[in-house]
Amino acid sequence: MAALTPASVEPDELPRASGRQLRTVLLLLIPGLxxxxxxxxxxxxxxxxxxxxxxxxxxxxxxxxxxxHLANYWDAISAYRGHFARSFFYxxxxxxxxxxxxxxxxYLIAFRAGRLRxxxxxxxxxxxxxxxxxxxxxxxxxxxxxxxxVSALKWLHLIPSDLAVxxxxxxxxxxxxxxxxxxxxxxxxxxxERIDPRLIEAGGDLYGTSFTVLxxxxxxxxxxxxxxxxxxxxxxxxxxxVNAALLGNTRTTMIGNVVESRFFRVVxxxxxxxxxxxxxxxxxxxxxxYVRRAGTEELV
Amino acid sequence: MTQRxxxxxxxxxAVIRAQQAAGRFSRRSLFTGAGTVGLGxxxxxxxxxxxxxxxxxxxxxxxxxxxxxSEKVVNWANWTLYLDYDESTKTYPTLQAFSQETGIKASxxxxxxxxxxxxxxxxxQLRNGQDIGQDIVVFTDYMAARxxxxxxxxxxxxxxxxxxxxxxxxxxxxxxxxxxxxxxxWQSGYAGxxxxxxxxxxxxxSVDDLWKPELKGKVEVLSEMxxxxxxxxxxxxxxxxxxxxxxxxxNALDVLDEQLSSGQIRQVKGNSYTQDLISGDALAVxxxxxxxxxxxxxxxxxxxxxIPEAGGTMWSDNMLVPIGSPHKANAEALMNYYYDxxxxxxVAAYVSYVCPVQGAQEVMLASPDKEMQALxxxxxxxxxxxxxxKVKVFRALEGTEETEFSSEFQRVLGN
Numbered sequence: 001m002a003a004l005t006p007a008s009v010e011p012d013e014l015p016r017a018s019g020r021q022l023r024t025v026l027l028l029l030i031p032g033l034x035x036x037x038x039x040x041x042x043x044x045x046x047x048x049x050x051x052x053x054x055x056x057x058x059x060x061x062x063x064x065x066x067x068x069h070l071a072n073y074w075d076a077i078s079a080y081r082g083h084f085a086r087s088f089f090y091x092x093x094x095x096x097x098x099x100x101x102x103x104x105x106x107y108l109i110a111f112r113a114g115r116l117r118x119x120x121x122x123x124x125x126x127x128x129x130x131x132x133x134x135x136x137x138x139x140x141x142x143x144x145x146x147x148x149x150v151s152a153l154k155w156l157h158l159i160p161s162d163l164a165v166x167x168x169x170x171x172x173x174x175x176x177x178x179x180x181x182x183x184x185x186x187x188x189x190x191x192x193e194r195i196d197p198r199l200i201e202a203g204g205d206l207y208g209t210s211f212t213v214l215x216x217x218x219x220x221x222x223x224x225x226x227x228x229x230x231x232x233x234x235x236x237x238x239x240x241x242v243n244a245a246l247l248g249n250t251r252t253t254m255i256g257n258v259v260e261s262r263f264f265r266v267v268x269x270x271x272x273x274x275x276x277x278x279x280x281x282x283x284x285x286x287x288x289x290y291v292r293r294a295g296t297e298e299l300v
Numbered sequence: 301m302t303q304r305x306x307x308x309x310x311x312x313x314a315v316i317r318a319q320q321a322a323g324r325f326s327r328r329s330l331f332t333g334a335g336t337v338g339l340g341x342x343x344x345x346x347x348x349x350x351x352x353x354x355x356x357x358x359x360x361x362x363x364x365x366x367x368x369x370s371e372k373v374v375n376w377a378n379w380t381l382y383l384d385y386d387e388s389t390k391t392y393p394t395l396q397a398f399s400q401e402t403g404i405k406a407s408x409x410x411x412x413x414x415x416x417x418x419x420x421x422x423x424x425q426l427r428n429g430q431d432i433g434q435d436i437v438v439f440t441d442y443m444a445a446r447x448x449x450x451x452x453x454x455x456x457x458x459x460x461x462x463x464x465x466x467x468x469x470x471x472x473x474x475x476x477x478x479x480x481x482x483x484x485x486w487q488s489g490y491a492g493x494x495x496x497x498x499x500x501x502x503x504x505x506s507v508d509d510l511w512k513p514e515l516k517g518k519v520e521v522l523s524e525m526x527x528x529x530x531x532x533x534x535x536x537x538x539x540x541x542x543x544x545x546x547x548x549x550x551n552a553l554d555v556l557d558e559q560l561s562s563g564q565i566r567q568v569k570g571n572s573y574t575q576d577l578i579s580g581d582a583l584a585v586x587x588x589x590x591x592x593x594x595x596x597x598x599x600x601x602x603x604x605x606x607i608p609e610a611g612g613t614m615w616s617d618n619m620l621v622p623i624g625s626p627h628k629a630n631a632e633a634l635m636n637y638y639y640d641x642x643x644x645x646x647v648a649a650y651v652s653y654v655c656p657v658q659g660a661q662e663v664m665l666a667s668p669d670k671e672m673q674a675l676x677x678x679x680x681x682x683x684x685x686x687x688x689x690k691v692k693v694f695r696a697l698e699g700t701e702e703t704e705f706s707s708e709f710q711r712v713l714g715n
Contacts, residue, residue: 055703059698059699059700060446060449060450061446061702061703062419062420062423137575140575140579141575141579144576144579144580144581145579145580145581146579146580146581147579162516162517164517164566164581166581167566167567167581249560249566249567249568249714250560250565250567250568250712250713250714251560251561251714252714253713253714253715257714257715258715260715261710261713261715262710262715263420264416264417264420265416265417265706265710265715266703266706266707266710267416267419267420267703268703268707
């Protein structure tokens, strides 16, 4: 892959910073570091603390004491293994679907759209103008048992007459795919659009069929977009719970739903916090493995 | 019906009083917690938002200085569809009248999706005695009990709420707030059965009718543990207001688990079950009384509500002044205003829940408006003795029961 990158694109080495430049760099970093400190580092320690608390013994819900009870983690994993498995199954499936739908779309916009390119890009982003909860709720109306979509499919005998589309795993995965599609399309588009067309032409000149050129030239060059898009889809999708709550039923709950219910219904903060940490850890491991395998130095 | 000055018979009143071991239910979880997207999703996805970890309750928060005289405002957090609203002017008529009458600017926020999530949201601030930005919050009995027990509510000055005397006799004394020192009822209601009467002309009589094969996948139940399990327990001959055991609770939970696993129950929902009734995804549901009246008024007269033969549950929502509120006197003025029977009648006509204010029914009967007169006969607003004899109030859960039962219930719900 690195061999395919034209030499001219390679970034210059960063010039060594002088003392004054260093000070400027630090000054520029301060807002970002402050933000991270206040809204990430401090909360993550609070969350870690919460995850090892135990009930205070007052019997009142929501009252816990700090006991560094690490067994909370084991209890959370053993109780919610199935939910973790389901969350990752749904989110990986949705990510693959997003890629399968998003890649041709991004390709079309980048290479074939001509003057329509900007319009198509606006259309990809257009759903963001409406609240995503509302859009998800709208799907519930559209796919309702007596709605016209399902009625029409049933009338055409394309689906069995007793099938419910909403309140099912299909609806949850479809909902996640729909909601995260723009996060896949935009990075794919930006990396496809940057590809030097001469490289693709060269592929043709060397007697590559259009499919071979796509497989050997275009796709490898778009890997940074593929990696960015899949990460931007997969990470939030595994923690998502709105789609499962609105489009699923009680047998399609994801780990986000469990965190929500532990936090707000049972008022069991330690388990909710432990589950969040476990989720973070699993995502981190999966992402590291993935990025290493996909080898994306260009990402950074 | 003869004299209806006191809508409750003495025996019904006694039943309810005996059952005010103060359990109740959150109602209306709009979007099953969709409002909590930010916190929950952020917590789950990357953990950038930390929960306020709760320490012990050793120091009790104390009330703040009342600034009502200088700041003529009152902020009220309530549930959705819980106050008369004028679609054409986008205002709350009774609230506007209150502001004109008293010069106190009232702002109304439909901030409460359900008891649990709203409590979780404000608990950290309450513990520190901070102002949560609301001067009145509305919680259901069991949550009001918790808030009062944790000393998160300010004591009301009865002298400023003379109209509180209009409260229904049976609600004047509740176990969690003897003499109503901290709370005042907003509305009450039942959980029972509702169905689409066009599709199910024969109707439903008992909770077991929900499990008929022809309703497979068309049934929904409430995400409120005390309503759904209360109804199933009653069907099993267990009184949810009595000293039922963990086993009896477990038996009811087994029924729910079985019906969920078999796909008989399509989904477990909060307030949004009404949308599924409209779309036709649900034909028979466990529902809240007032919703069905509102639904029929807005979407054609298609549904019917009934308390199951084995009995239903009853609950009340209560107004409280949170500990950090600097506008208690204004809040009391507002409570007093809504306990005027004339005002209460206007609210009752809109929300269709059980009106807790004596005299409101007479006001509605005397109204020149035919619709108002008809509503005065609505048993969901002014309960009949027969209905009251059939409903129970879920008992208060002691200590660890609360956490254990709700934990088990959430497990069956797939959480």
